[in-house]
Amino acid sequence: MVTTDEKGPLTAKKKSVIIRSCDGDEFLVSESAAVLSTSLKKILEEKEDRLIHLSDIDNKTLAMVIAYLSTHADDGLSDDLKRSFDQEFVSGKEFDVLKYLVLATDTLQVTCLCYTVAKKMADIMKNKLVEWVRREFDIQNDYTPEAEAEIRRLDAWAWDDRQLEDD
Amino acid sequence: MHFIGSFSDYGSEGGAVLFFVDLQFDCSADRISQLPDDILLFILSLLPFKEAIATSILSLESTKEDHKIVLDNERRNYVRWVDHVIASHKGSSIEEFRVFFNLDKAYEKSIDGWLRFALSRKVQKLELNLTEAAFTRSRKDHEFYTFPYTLMFAVSDSSIDFNFKYLKKLSLNCVNVNGEALEFLLRQCPLLEHLSVSRSLDLTALKIIGPFPSFKRLEIIPCHNLNSVEIRDANLVHLTYRGYKIQFLLENVPMLVEMFIGGMITNE
Numbered sequence: 001m002v003t004t005d006e007k008g009p010l011t012a013k014k015k016s017v018i019i020r021s022c023d024g025d026e027f028l029v030s031e032s033a034a035v036l037s038t039s040l041k042k043i044l045e046e047k048e049d050r051l052i053h054l055s056d057i058d059n060k061t062l063a064m065v066i067a068y069l070s071t072h073a074d075d076g077l078s079d080d081l082k083r084s085f086d087q088e089f090v091s092g093k094e095f096d097v098l099k100y101l102v103l104a105t106d107t108l109q110v111t112c113l114c115y116t117v118a119k120k121m122a123d124i125m126k127n128k129l130v131e132w133v134r135r136e137f138d139i140q141n142d143y144t145p146e147a148e149a150e151i152r153r154l155d156a157w158a159w160d161d162r163q164l165e166d167d
Numbered sequence: 168m169h170f171i172g173s174f175s176d177y178g179s180e181g182g183a184v185l186f187f188v189d190l191q192f193d194c195s196a197d198r199i200s201q202l203p204d205d206i207l208l209f210i211l212s213l214l215p216f217k218e219a220i221a222t223s224i225l226s227l228e229s230t231k232e233d234h235k236i237v238l239d240n241e242r243r244n245y246v247r248w249v250d251h252v253i254a255s256h257k258g259s260s261i262e263e264f265r266v267f268f269n270l271d272k273a274y275e276k277s278i279d280g281w282l283r284f285a286l287s288r289k290v291q292k293l294e295l296n297l298t299e300a301a302f303t304r305s306r307k308d309h310e311f312y313t314f315p316y317t318l319m320f321a322v323s324d325s326s327i328d329f330n331f332k333y334l335k336k337l338s339l340n341c342v343n344v345n346g347e348a349l350e351f352l353l354r355q356c357p358l359l360e361h362l363s364v365s366r367s368l369d370l371t372a373l374k375i376i377g378p379f380p381s382f383k384r385l386e387i388i389p390c391h392n393l394n395s396v397e398i399r400d401a402n403l404v405h406l407t408y409r410g411y412k413i414q415f416l417l418e419n420v421p422m423l424v425e426m427f428i429g430g431m432i433t434n435e
Binding site: 099102103106118119121122125126137138139 | 201202203206207209210211213214
C-alpha cells in the first residue's frame with residue numbers, strides 16, 4: 001500500500017504523484033509526466049494531495065495514458081523517437097481500446113494523444129459500412145427505411161466506391 | 168501498485184506499451200459503447216469530406232431538416248454537412264470558424280445561420296470563403312452572397328444572439344460587403360485585429376477613421392469596383408492592397424510599418 005506521507009519512501013525519492021484508477025490500482029507517476037495532462041495539472045496546482053483518484057478511468061487505459069505521459073516527459077528522448085512512439089502507441093489497438101483511450105484523454109485533457117487516437121479511429125472508419133460505424137458507436141438508427149434510402153440515393157457519390165468491408 | 172518509471176531505455180522495438188498488456192482488466196462490467204457527442208463529432212471531423220458525408224446518415228438525431236434547394240450535389244451535401252455539424256455542436260465557444268466552398272446567394276439562409284452560430288459561440292477567427300475555381304467562374308454579380316450586417320445590426324442591441332466582442336480576425340472572399348458594413352464591423356468588434364476582404368463587388372469606397380486600438384492589419388485583394396480607400400487616425404500596422412489603380416488617402420497612421428500596393432494591371 002502506498003501512502004501519501006511526506007516521509008514515505010516513494011515520495012522522498014522524487015516529486016511524484018499517485019494516480020488511482022476506478023478499479024483501485026495505483027500508479028506512481030513523476031510530477032513532470034502528470035502535468036502534461038491539463039486536468040491533472042490543475043488538480044495538483046489546487047491541492048497538496050499527492051493521491052488522485054480517477055473514478056471513470058480503468059487501470060488498463062490509465063496505464064496506457066501514463067506510459068504516454070512518461071515517455072513525453074522524458075527529456076532524454078528525441079522528438080523523433082516520441083513521434084514514433086505515438087505511432088506505435090495507437091497501431092494495432094482494437095477499436096474498443098481506442099474508444100476508452102479517447103475518452104480518458106479527453107477527461108484528462110491530453111490534447112496531443114486525444115488527437116492521435118481520434119485520428120487513428122477516423123482512419124479505421126474509412127471505407128467501413130455505415131452499419132459498422134453504428135454498431136461500434138452504438139448509434140441508434142432513427143431513420144425510417146424510406147428516408148435512409150432517399151438519402152443514400154441523393155448522396156450516392158459518397159458511397160459509390162465504398163468497399164464492402166465489414167468485420 | 169504499478170511502478171512506471173522512465174522510458175529512457177525505450178528502443179526501436181517499441182516495447183513500452185506492451186509492458187502493460189498483462190494488466191488485469193476488470194472494468195468490463197461497464198464497458199462503454201457510446202461516446203459523448205462532442206468526441207464522436209471530433210472523430211468524424213477528422214474524416215475526409217466524402218467519408219463524412221457517408222457517415223451523415225448514421226442517425227437523424229440532431230440533423231436539421233433537409234434543404235429543398237436543388238442544385239448540384241456537392242454544394243447541397245456541403246451545406247447539409249455544415250448544418251449537421253453545427254446542430255450537433257454542444258460547446259459554448261469556438262475559436263475558429265472557416266467556411267471554404269463554392270456557394271452563392273442561393274444558400275443565403277444557411278450561411279446566415281452559420282454566421283449567427285459562430286458569433287453566438289464567441290468566435291475569434293471567422294473566415295467565409297465562397298470562392299469559385301478560377302477556370303469555372305460562372306457566378307453572376309447578383310448571385311454573390313452578401314454579408315448580412317444589417318441583420319446583425321438589427322439584433323446587436325440585444326447582444327444575446329450576436330457576439331462580436333471576441334472577433335479578432337475576419338476574412339471574406341467572394342462575399343459582397345460594402346464600406347458601410349466594414350465600418351460598422353470595425354466599430355462593433357473592439358478586438359478585431361485583422362480584416363481581409365477580397366472579390367467583394369459591393370465595395371466601392373472604404374473609410375477607416377479611427378481610432379480602433381486593436382486593428383492592425385488590413386488586406387484588400389481584388390475588389391473590382393473599389394474606387395477609394397481612406398484611412399485616418401488609425402493604429403494600422405500592415406496594409407495590403409492588390410487591385411486596380413484607386414485613390415488612396417492615408418493620414419495620421421503612425422504605426423504603419425508595412426504597406427503593399429499593386430499587384431494587378433490597371434484597367435487603362
